[in-house]
Amino acid sequence: MATVTLNNVVKRFGNFPVVHGANIDIKDGEFVVFVGPSGCGKSTLLRMIAGLEDITDGEIAIGGKLVNDVEPADRGIAMVFQSYALYPHMSVEQNLSFGLRMTGNPKADTDRRVKRAAEILRISELMERRPKKLSGGQRQRVAIGRAIVREPQVFLFDEPLSNLDAELRVQMRVEISRLHKELGTTMIYVTHDQTEAMTLADRIVVLRGGHVEQIGRPLDLYDDPDNQFVAGFVGSPKMNFIKGRIVGRDAHGVVVELAGEEKTRIVQPLTGAAPEAGSKVIVGVRPEHFGIAGEGDADLTLAIDVVEHLGGTSFVYARTANGEDVVVQRDAAKVPDTPEITVSIRKSYLFDEKGLRLR
Amino acid sequence: MRNRNATAYRFLTPYLLIFAIFWVWPIISSFLISFQATRTVPWRFAPGFNWGRLIGDPAFFNALKNTLLILVIQVPVMITLAMVMAVLLNSPLLKARGLYRFAFFAPVVVGEVAYSAVFRLMFSLDFGIINKLLNSIGLPKIDWFSNVTPAMALIMIAVTWRWAGYNAIILLAGMQSIPEDVYEAATLDRVSKLKQFFFITLPLLKPVIVFCAVLSIIGTMQLFTEPFLITERGGPGGGTETLGLLLYRQGFRSLNFGYASAVAYTMAALAIAITLVQLWLTREPK
Secondary structure, three states: OOOEEEEEEEEEEOOEEEEEEEEEEEOOOOEEEEEOOOOOOHHHHHHHHHOOOOOOEEEEEEOOEEOOOOOHHHOOEEEEOOOOOOOOOOOHHHHHHHHHHHOOOOHHHHHHHHHHHHHHHOOHHHOOOOHHHOOHHHHHHHHHHHHHHOOOOEEEEEOOOOOOOHHHHHHHHHHHHHHHHHHOOEEEEEEOOHHHHHHHOOEEEEEEOOEEEEEEOHHHHHHOOOEHHHHHHOOOOOOEEEEEEEEEEEOOEEEEEEOOEEEEEEEEOOOOOOOOOOOEEEEEEOHHHEEEOOOOOOEEEEEEEEEEEOOOEEEEEEEOOOOOEEEEEEEHHHOOOOOEEEEEEOOOEEEOOOOEEEO | OHHHHHHHHHHHHHHHHHHHHHHHHHHHHHHHHOOEEOOOOOOEEOHHHHHHHHHHOHHHHHHHHHHHHHHHHHHHHHHHHHHHHHHHHHOOOOOOHHHHHHHHHHHHHOOHHHHHHHHHHHOOOOOOHHHHHHHHOOOOOOOOOOOHHHHHHHHHHHHHHHHHHHHHHHHHHHHHOOOHHHHHHHHHOOOOHHHHHHHHHHHHHHHHHHHHHHHHHHHHHOOOHHHHHOOOOOOOOOOOOOHHHHHHHHHHHOOOHHHHHHHHHHHHHHHHHHHHHHHHHOOOOO
């Protein structure tokens, strides 16, 4: 087990910057998820920690020891690849033991570690099979098993579930969570799937375009995002963004008028400096923060496009008078059978024109 | 559906006809000819005539011995060399990879007569560059064309030069199809580059190596150009005569088609037998 510290880590491919000065402190035994859209630099960051990718600038320390110039094999890490990267010509048992056998680890110890990994992952009955005779989920277990036998200080997972079908993904997510509890080892996990990030992580690092946008516990990111990107990325369906304008200030905060809805004004408490009246802002509302009419500051009438009934809950896809798309979460029983729906805004977030949160 | 098949076969008919006349029939015909005495007019059916001669013909056994000797020495050397070339070509440190790839492949494209003429010049006793080089490092000159052992070595060197690059390109394609992350996983498993080559690259490349070996075996069993052009029709004194050359000599110099057909069938049978043994030896474990 070990801490992992990234200090102003920069990566450039030629002149093209991929990671711009990442600062991340990962605690001993913590499960941290790097999440972000494709090309945000999350996998590159992970590969730099593994040592498979050189660092252009900055420092990476594992267990307090600077590892910039340490070979990947000597960093005390084990990695699970997106494609599993199993050795196709070896049986499961050989896949698990290969690294240990090649480095001259005593046979008894190798056997013990392989047996333990197989038991933890419940793959003992598959030991003689070749990877091509395994299902996707079983291959993933073997890949994780190969990491376990190394008894690493840090586990690195590079989008390990993205090749699995939806049902298996949920199942493996639970398994990985269980594994973390059982082993208590530091784990760093890369995914583009915010649901995986929310369900697995102790803390999430949200990345965009090579920048760390925010680091925090899943619910902190959900409830208190630093900017419009994080607000939109975390949560499903994503947060609704409605254009607005500051029209004044009252005892409770700034008064915001929604674009195209002159009568709809909401009051947003702000502790920091408020923008001037007339400034354009963006109001963020999560689908579940739309209440029934009369519950909030103001009511908003929306034209319904489509309703998705998921059983207990329904999602109403609708448009504001200004033509902005909005998703409203409702109890299935409370969705009106009319072309319009009137909602109130119970809770909202305010962002400036650049997308920064106004608090 | 049956109608559509019929139409498809109608379109295929011209090809199938040509295939049957110029491919299938000659194969059957030469088999039948091998059972005929073709030095008499008219030809007559005499099953033991050619096949009987084959069993006791010292020229046949000489050609067989030469062919197998080349096969046993040249093919493994060439495949090993091709593997080394493929590893070098695959190195991320290599600059101008395309140029090397072309250079390695070029010998296959060069005309056989031109390449044979250049080899004869290079290995010439009095003004060949090879003997000049040997002399310059204090070794005696070698008369490559008058002695059997050097002549055989020359044939093997020439064939290796011509086909090693071709096999290297095939092996390179195989190497590049091995996913990079398998090597990355091995690197994280603390497996050295050398062990990665022997325990990952080689086993995963086995089907490609077998493919190259089978092609080379078939090619060597039919070897003709080099002993015909470089060592002048299997010289010295039949010392480099191969089965291909014997077939040519019998069929097209002596016009003994029956015996040539018997030799041809023996070559094909040997190539198949050796290939089957090799496939069996290198088969995938269940």
